Amino acid sequence: MRATFGTEGWGFESLRAYHFLESRRGSNWSLFVVASAIVLVRCLPPVPTEAPPRQTATPPGSIAFVPRQAWNRTQGAGLGRPGPNGRCSRERGAARILPHNGERFREGTGMFETRITKLFNIKYPIICGGMMWLGRAELVAAVANAGGLGFITASTFPTLGELRAEIRKARDLTDKPIGLNINLFPAARPQPIEEWVRIAVEEKVEVVESSGRSPEKIVEPLHEGGVKLMHKVAGARFARTAERLGCDAVAVVGFECGGHPGLDTVTTLVMVPLAVDAVKIPVVAAGGFADGRGLVAALALGADAVLMGTRFMATKECRGHAGWKQHLVEAGEGDTNYVMRTLGNPNRVAKNPLTDKVLAMEARGTTIEELLPLIGGRSNVAFDDGNVEEGFAPLGQSVGMIHDVPTVKELIDRMVEDAEAARDRIARAIPEKVAR
Numbered sequence: 001m002r003a004t005f006g007t008e009g010w011g012f013e014s015l016r017a018y019h020f021l022e023s024r025r026g027s028n029w030s031l032f033v034v035a036s037a038i039v040l041v042r043c044l045p046p047v048p049t050e051a052p053p054r055q056t057a058t059p060p061g062s063i064a065f066v067p068r069q070a071w072n073r074t075q076g077a078g079l080g081r082p083g084p085n086g087r088c089s090r091e092r093g094a095a096r097i098l099p100h101n102g103e104r105f106r107e108g109t110g111m112f113e114t115r116i117t118k119l120f121n122i123k124y125p126i127i128c129g130g131m132m133w134l135g136r137a138e139l140v141a142a143v144a145n146a147g148g149l150g151f152i153t154a155s156t157f158p159t160l161g162e163l164r165a166e167i168r169k170a171r172d173l174t175d176k177p178i179g180l181n182i183n184l185f186p187a188a189r190p191q192p193i194e195e196w197v198r199i200a201v202e203e204k205v206e207v208v209e210s211s212g213r214s215p216e217k218i219v220e221p222l223h224e225g226g227v228k229l230m231h232k233v234a235g236a237r238f239a240r241t242a243e244r245l246g247c248d249a250v251a252v253v254g255f256e257c258g259g260h261p262g263l264d265t266v267t268t269l270v271m272v273p274l275a276v277d278a279v280k281i282p283v284v285a286a287g288g289f290a291d292g293r294g295l296v297a298a299l300a301l302g303a304d305a306v307l308m309g310t311r312f313m314a315t316k317e318c319r320g321h322a323g324w325k326q327h328l329v330e331a332g333e334g335d336t337n338y339v340m341r342t343l344g345n346p347n348r349v350a351k352n353p354l355t356d357k358v359l360a361m362e363a364r365g366t367t368i369e370e371l372l373p374l375i376g377g378r379s380n381v382a383f384d385d386g387n388v389e390e391g392f393a394p395l396g397q398s399v400g401m402i403h404d405v406p407t408v409k410e411l412i413d414r415m416v417e418d419a420e421a422a423r424d425r426i427a428r429a430i431p432e433k434v435a436r
C-alpha cells in the first residue's frame with residue numbers, strides 16, 4: 001500500500017487545488033494539471049516509516065490519586081471534591097490528571113495544566129484545528145479569547161496579502177496566541193509554502209499546524225523564527241516521524257474525524273495511546289471529540305490536549321449558512337460518509353445523495369478524473385448556501401453530539417465544566433488505593 005504522511009492525502013489536496021483553479025479560471029486545463037500531479041505523486045516512493053518502540057514506563061498523562069488533604073491544598077480551602085455523602089473524606093482520593101512529565105503537583109495549578117497549555121501558552125488544552133474556508137479571524141480569535149488555540153487556514157486565501165490581512169485582523173480581535181494552518185500538499189500549481197512560513201514568522205504567529213506531507217522543510221525556518229510547530233498525522237507511526245523531524249507536538253486524528261482520516265481506518269481510542277507510547281513530544285488527540293467528557297478521556301489516554309473541527313463548525317463565530325449549522329444540530333453520528341478510500345485519498349464528509357453516489361461509483365471502480373467534475377469546489381455549496389444535499393463538506397462522526405450552536409466561549413466553558421464533572425466521576429469510581 002502506498003504510504004502517506006499525515007492526514008491530508010495528496011489526492012484531496014490536489015482536489016483542493018483543482019477547486020481553487022476551477023473557481024479562478026474555469027477551464028479543463030486545471031483538470032489536466034491536477035490529474036498529472038496526481039499521477040506523478042502516485043509514482044513517488046512511499047515515505048519510509050519506522051516501527052515505534054514500545055515504552056514500558058508509566059504512560060504520560062496518567063491519572064494519579066492524591067490524598068484529599070493535598071488535593072484541597074492545591075485547589076484552595078473548601079474546594080475539595082466532596083464524597084458521595086457530600087463530605088470530603090481524608091480517606092478518599094481525588095483524581096488528578098498529571099502532566100506527561102510526571103510532575104505531581106505545583107501549588108495553585110489547576111487541572112488544565114498540560115504540556116500543551118505550557119508549550120502554547122494557553123489556558124485550556126482545547127484546540128480548533130485548521131478548516132479550509134472556515135479557519136478565519138473571527139473563529140480563531142474567539143477560540144483564543146476563550147482560552148484555547150485556533151488556526152487560520154492559509155490555503156483558504158487566494159493571495160498572500162489576504163492571508164496577512166486575516167492574521168492581522170485576528171490580532172486586532174485578540175491578544176492571545178493564534179495559529180496558522182499550513183497544508184503541505186503536492187498541488188497542481190506550486191503552493192507558496194515558503195511564503196506562508198515567512199508570513200507566520202513575520203506576523204509572529206505563535207504556532208503552525210501542518211498537515212498533508214512531511215514537514216521536514218518547514219521545521220527549521222519556523223523554529224529560527226520562534227514559531228512552534230504541531231504536525232497533524234493519521235497514524236501513530238507517522239507521529240514518530242514528526243518527532244524525529246523536530247516537531248514540537250503532534251496531533252493524531254482517528255477514523256471518526258471530519259476531513260481526512262487515514263487509510264488505516266484506526267479509531268481515535270486506539271490511535272491516541274499508540275501515539276503516546278510512540279513519542280516523547282506532546283500528543284494532541286483529534287477525531288470524534290465534542291465535549292468535556294472527551295477531553296478528560298483524551299487526557300486519560302495520555303494526550304495533552306484535544307483538537308476538534310466538526311464541533312467548532314457549529315458555533316456562532318464560525319462562518320457558515322444557517323441551514324448548514326441547522327444540519328449540524330439535526331444530523332446523527334451516522335450521517336457521514338467515508339469516501340475516496342479506493343483512490344488512496346479518504347475523506348469523511350456529510351452523507352447526502354452526492355456522497356452516496358461517490359460511494360456507489362467507488363464500488364463499481366471509479367477514477368479521480370470521473371469524480372472531480374462531480375465534487376470539485378462543492379464544500380462551499382454547503383457552507384455558503386446551506387445546500388446540504390449537494391455539498392461535499394468535511395464532517396466528523398462527532399456531529400451526532402452536536403445539539404446547539406453556542407458561542408465559542410459558551411462551548412469551551414461548558415467543556416471545562418463537563419470535564420470537572422467527569423473528573424469527579426472518575427474519582428468516585430476509582431478509590432485512592434484499590435483493595436486487592
Ligand SMILES: Cc1cc2nc3c(=O)[nH]c(=O)nc-3n(C[C@H](O)[C@H](O)[C@H](O)COP(=O)(O)O)c2cc1C
Nearest residue numbers: 129130131132211257258259287288308309310396
Ligand atoms: C470543514 C472542515 C475542513 C477542514 N479543513 C482542514 C484543512 O484545511 N487542513 C487541515 O489540516 N485539517 C482540516 N480539517 C481537519 C480538522 O482540522 C481536524 O483535524 C478534524 O476536524 C478533527 O476531527 P473532528 O472533525 O472529529 O473534530 C478540516 C475539518 C473540517 C470539519
